[in-house]
Amino acid sequence: MLQKLRDKTSGWIASLILGLLIIPFAFVGVNEYMTGGTASDVALVEAPPTWWESAPQWWPVSTLWQREEVTLDEFRTAFEQARQQQRQALGDAFDPREFESADNKRKVLEQLIDQKVLALGAQRAGIVVGDAAVQKMIMSEPAFQVDGKFSPEQYQMLLSSQVPAISPLQFQEQQRDRLRMMLVPQAISESDFVTEGEQARMWKVLGETRDIGIALLPPVAEDAAPVTDAEIKAWYDGHKDDFKQAEQVSLEYLEINGATLRVAATADEAALRKRYEAEKSRFVSPEQRVVAHILIAADAGADAATLKKAEDKAAALAKQAREGADFAALARANSEDPGSKDQGGELPPFAKDGSMVKPFEDAAFAMQVGEIRGPVKSDFGYHVLQLKQVTGGTGRSFEEVRDELAAEETNAERERAFNDLAGRVVNETLKNPTALAPAAQATGLPLQKVGPFSRNDPQGIATVPAVLRAAFSDTLVQDGTISDPIEIAPNHSVVIRVTQHTPEQSLPLDKARDAVVLAIRADRREKAAQAAADALVARLQKGESLATIAAAEGLRYNALPGLRRGMPMPTAEANEAIFAAGRPAQGKITAGKVALGNGAYAVFTVDKVTEGDIAQMPAEEREGMRQQMAQLNGGIATQAYVDALRKRFKVKVFEERL
Structure with missing residues (x-):
């Protein structure tokens, strides 16, 4: 059979046909290999090369297409941020199950896709953001300022406190990308204007x-006329949806409340003293130091000549200070730290806790009061330090903190008792997940009941939003199993089971x-x-x-x-x-x-x-209205720009990965 196939496919005509068939298959295969999304992407934005805007996707040149990916990690981070914002806005009314909707996920993804579209548009437009623009943006950020002025120490502290920590270089590149992405949309938004005629026409309506x-x-x-049976029947038949019994459930539950658990009335004296000695540092205020400094700025990545010039200047200033020159005057005249310069270089008191960059902190805590030290090199440049004051380092005696320790010991004992009892309840429910009576008998907790009640008319423990959500959840309603512990407050939780469920149903006429x-x-x-x-x-x-x-x-x-x-x-x-x-x-x-x-x-x-007359409006209000209209128009124009970019690009969404 194979020989017959070989015979039939011999000759130059057959070879030509096979060759022509192989070419598109080869190109399609290569293209799929080069451009296929990875399992870590939830969306992919692709654009043809700028020199061939109409390049077809299937042609091999598509391997030169520019791409921006929305990774699964990016999506999860953005979705979690949206979740936290919604939780803060709604408080106890927040429903995590409802938030996990496909619409919410797609809304977050669309925002990320728009960002990638803007990033790709900036890349294709050849937009470059210089160091000066990045530095200006960082220095104007209020979070990095002390008393309205940029503070290198505050900047370093905030970056190092992130999880994971971010280096200044990483943060600068992040902000550079953000500025590059937003440059065109911001320019579009800020360039929008409102003519006097437009504003006058708008105020004609708004100010009417x-x-x-x-x-x-x-x-x-009040209507007191009799209602006939025929009227009742006709109304009922025409409005059946208005006469329904709401979905209802009945619950049994065990409540575990640490506040009601019995614990030892008095703490052991010896145990309290032992704990005091072990945790003595808690009751000692940390030593703090007040330092004045002069900063000669120099980027860590600067060339050797620049670094040497900065170091020499700092050394000369240190020499002047040691020889009796007024340190505050030197700082005001020479320091390049805008956050402390006007205060003569003096910084707020700080402890040895990493709030300052390590070389600076190490030097400060190795000095004596009045000592001048420097140059000290950090990522910001070279510092000259003067130690002005040492405070703190004092502690409280055992007698002063005994009651505090005793209260903590009681609370700790109560928490241990709560955790022990909660653990026993969970163990018992795992043995018998469809009935709470055995767990109640084993732990000595009373088996309590409530219901029937609806979502709009909860009773007892079901008035707690988290309990109400769980009571009507599909899992508990359909399976009749016991819930996981539901936290009501710290050291206070319940486990519930739906004992009866009545779905929403039309009420009979009677x-x-x-x-x-x-x-x-x-x-x-x-x-x-x-x-x-x-x-x-x-x-x-x-x-x-x-x-x-x-x-x-x-x-x-x-x-x-x-x-x-x-x-x-x-x-x-x-x-x-x-x-x-x-x-x-x-x-x-x-x-x-x-x-x-x-x-x-x-x-x-x-x-x-x-009609509203714009001429009668005070100038200040008129300017405010103009700015609002321009901002609104700018937002519309910016969104139109993003929409236009999206039409030029190809967006692939992998719904199954959301």
Whole structure:
């Protein structure tokens, strides 16, 4: 068989056909090998080479396409940041299960894709950010400033406190990338402007005022007319979704509360003294030093000549200080640390705890008061130090801290008891995950019950948001298993089990009858109130005066000249209805009605409309409005720029990796 195949594929024609078939397969294979996303990517942004914008993806030249990847780690970090922001904003109402939605994940991913699109756009545009721009941005960051001025020590301390720590060089490159990415969008946003005509037209609408009259109609009397069985049946059939019993659960639970656990009443004296000796450093205020310094700045990566020049200058200043020159005056005249220069080089007190760069800290804590030392080299350059003062290093006696230690010992004992009991509860629930009674019997905790209750009407322990979420979770409802411990407060938790679950269901007519009757009567009352308002509007449209009608019928009436758009008068909904009403014709009025809730209505007349006049606006307010409009327009233009870039690039999203 193989020989026959070989015979059939011999000859130059067959060879040519096979060759032509091999070429595209080879190119496709190479292209897939060179451009395929890795398992660590959740999205890939690709752009053709700038010299061939229309290059097809399948052609081998696509191996020269520029790429930016959204890695899985980047996505997870951004999603966790979004989670923490949402948790802080919502507090106890935050639902972690709800936050883990596909929509939220895609929203975070879209933001990251936009960043990569901007980075790729900056790269293709050949944007370069110089060292001076990076330095200016870092020095203007408030977090790196002390008393409004950049502090190298504060800068170093904050970078080293990150997890993991970031070196100044790494941070500078991160900020360089950020500046490069945001340069064009920021320029687009800041270059937007608003003409006087645009602002005037906008204020014509926003600054519009209306002279109105408004009357509040009295509430319609409660409906007492009989409701027939036919009406009840018809209403129920037409509004079945309004008559449902909410999903309900019943729980059994064990509560583990460290505050109620019995522990030893008094702490052992010998144990307290032993602990005091072991932890004596806690009760000693750390030694702090007050140092003045002169910084001669020099980048760690500078050439040897630059470093030598800075070192020589620092050495000369140190010599002058040792010979009696005023150190503060030398610092004001020569120091390149803007955070301390104006204070004569004096820094806030600091301990030997890594808050200062190590060479600086080591030198400071090896000096005697009044001593001058330097040059001392650090990543920022060369320092000349003067030790001005040593403070701290004092401690409290055992007698002074005994009560504090005893309270800590009691709390520690209570925490140990809590952890021990919680561990025993968990062990027992693992043995029998579908019933809490055995765990209650083994640990001596009372088995408590609550319910049935709905999400909107929780009871007892279920009023705790975390417990309520767990009670209606799919796992506990469907499996009937015991929950993991749910923390209510420190050293206070519960484990719960759903003992009964009733899904949401339509109420039969016999159980919904009273609610249906109430709904029918409420509808009748609403229609009566609406009809009364419509009748009053009809009278106004025929030419009667609202003030006259109100006086005759005892209605509460108010004339509101110069009502502004957006003012909640008498309610936000009423204001919206008033400004949605048409303009009155010359010598006429426009009449309308608005529902105020609970069956109440108001009837209004628009007597006069005055357009906003930008010339009457104070200059300061006018400038503020112009800036807001420019900022809004700039944001729209920036997003349009990002959208246009995305259309030029190819974006691949790997949904399965989210």
